Amino acid sequence: MNKIDENLIVLARSGDQVALLKLLEICQPDLNRFSRKVCSNAEDAEDAVQVALWILYKKIEVLRTISALSSWLFRIIERECYRIFRSNKKNFHMAPNEVEQLYEANYISSSEQSVLKIDLSRAIISLPGTYRTVLILRDINELTAPEVADILGLSIEAVKSRLHRARNIVRKKLELSGHFS
Structure with a gap:
């Protein structure tokens, strides 16, 4: 200071x-x-x-x-x-095994992976709920866009749009944290 x-x-x-x-x-x-x-x-x-x-x-x-x-x-x-x-x-609902799947990146050292885990968790948790839900269903639960659309009562285009925005937000937050250049 x-x-x-x-x-x-x-x-x-x-x-x-x-x-x-x-x-x-x-x-x-x-x-x-x-x-x-x-x-x-x-x-x-x-x-x-x-x-x-x-x-x-x-x-x-x-x-x-x-x-x-x-x-x-x-x-x-x-x-x-x-x-x-x-x-x-508390508002973020994801099973522990889903969290681990999210961080599987064997090419990253364990200390870098720990930092990445924390930053990725923060980035996902900070997403607005509509984006976070779509991201988890598509990228973690590996559901198809039509399946996600049916579950959430959205059009496939809306699912794709929200997923694109969610990924961009997460990527920008990780870039700001110094993970990608």
Whole structure:
């Protein structure tokens, strides 16, 4: 985190609202950058930053040492991103063996495969439900487009369109994570 004037933190801890607002303003860009690396999507990252700034605003007086500010805020963001990820995961229905099939890629080292698994899971989970369902039915359950269309009550063209969009979104998220060039 950028160097923050210790006097500003002391003033904010003592209840100076102007100092506190200035501190929030100074912290936000670094928190935004960090949250985008930790959270699964931009919306979750924004939510995590807002939670961290709100906690800082409400509980600045409990900060024990000035040097602990950045690590305290980063831990709040990590916990919030994980909480959001867990709550999103509850809405994601996939059997464990289907998840494993999704990650079979023997040409990738185990450490790279672990990172890819996490990023791929995040990308799929972050898809809007309509795209996620089509992607899982077609690419994981290996159903045909007509079968998916029958199950979901859609036209075959709609299934193909949603699948195309879902794959593009996942590919872009994986590219942003550094997996493909």
